[in-house]
Amino acid sequence: MSKITFLGGGSFGTALATLLAKKGNRISIWDRDASVVKDINENRKNSRYMKELVIPENITAHLSMEEALVEADYVIVSVPSHVVRSLCEKAKAFIPKKAIIISIAKGIEEGSLKRISEIIEEELGNPVVILSGPSHAEEVAIEIPTTVVVSSRDMKYAEIAQDLFMTPNFRVYTNEDLIGVEIGGAVKNIIALAAGVSDGLGYGDNTKAALMTRGMSEIIRIGIKMGGNHETFSGLTGMGDLIVTCTSMHSRNRRAGILIGKGKTMEEAVEEIGMVVEGIKACKAFYQLKEREEVSMPITDVLYNVLFNNMNPINGVADLMLRDKKSETY
Structure with missing residues (x-):
């Protein structure tokens, strides 16, 4: 099983963290909000974003980005698009070189007009996969059948992400575009x-x-x-x-x-x-x-x-x- 770190404890990140935890992976969630971290660790809840969801025991939340990223095989960027660059700048020193970066952010950067994958590659240099598609967190969390797409400049990493996320209720397609x-x-x-x-x-x-x-x-x-x-x-x-x-x-x-x-x-x-x-x-x-x-x-x-x-x-x-x-x- 893999060590997977989520940078951002919002609704979709929490839903995907729960999905991957149920597959037996070891999950860390970093969030800057101390109340979110405390709620996850002590109450097995993320009341701010996903009130009804019970957080599995193999998910641990951290205020320290460095602690959260130790030994990470995968790093899931789960913050709003406009903070992706600043997040990557802060995380760069702690992300293992072997880690595959998977982004669930949707948008382009104001000013530079660069896509999310371009920003992450520019800041980190690790392989980048984009996960997208019709997938409301509220439904993913309760295992309503959902399908999404993964893509990457090097499709072998997209195929790895496809295997990582696939469950009987979460179907993942690849797309080279x-x-x-x-x-x-x-x-x-x-x-x-x-x-x-x-x-x-x-x-x-x-x-x-x-x-x-x-x-x-x-x-x-x-x-x-x-x-x-x-x-x-x-x-x-x-x-x-x-x-x-x-x-x-x-x-x-x-x-x-x-x-x-x-x-x-x-x-x-x-x-x-x-x-x-x-x-x-x-x-x-x-x-x-x-x-x-x-x-x-x-x-x-x-x-x-x-x-x-x-x-x-x-x-x-x-x-x-x-x-x-x-x-x-x-």
């Missing part, structure tokens, strides 16, 4: 946030179907422009992740969007959700990326203006509906 896997997993958060705004405004199924379909067009356009494969976006990390994030109340992005659609500010919505809303970070970063690459992403444009330029969401919908007419497949 690392760029497509990362782009699909990041942009869908933008569309899910927009879908939530639509729900908050009181619009119906017609509107959400339109947003999801035209949102998929945006995912495909920017994904292919960056070097991804069209087929990837029809799969789990494209269409699959888009469906689950736009339709489920487990989705922080959708829930935050609903609050914004009902009139709350971005800041008020994030405070009420109580956790990072990745679609907000992604919207700003992909707005920069689509401007640089000259890619048409009208839903992203409108959401950016709603979030950062105080546009009324109803006016944003009007802007989308009244654009110049064109062919669907243009």
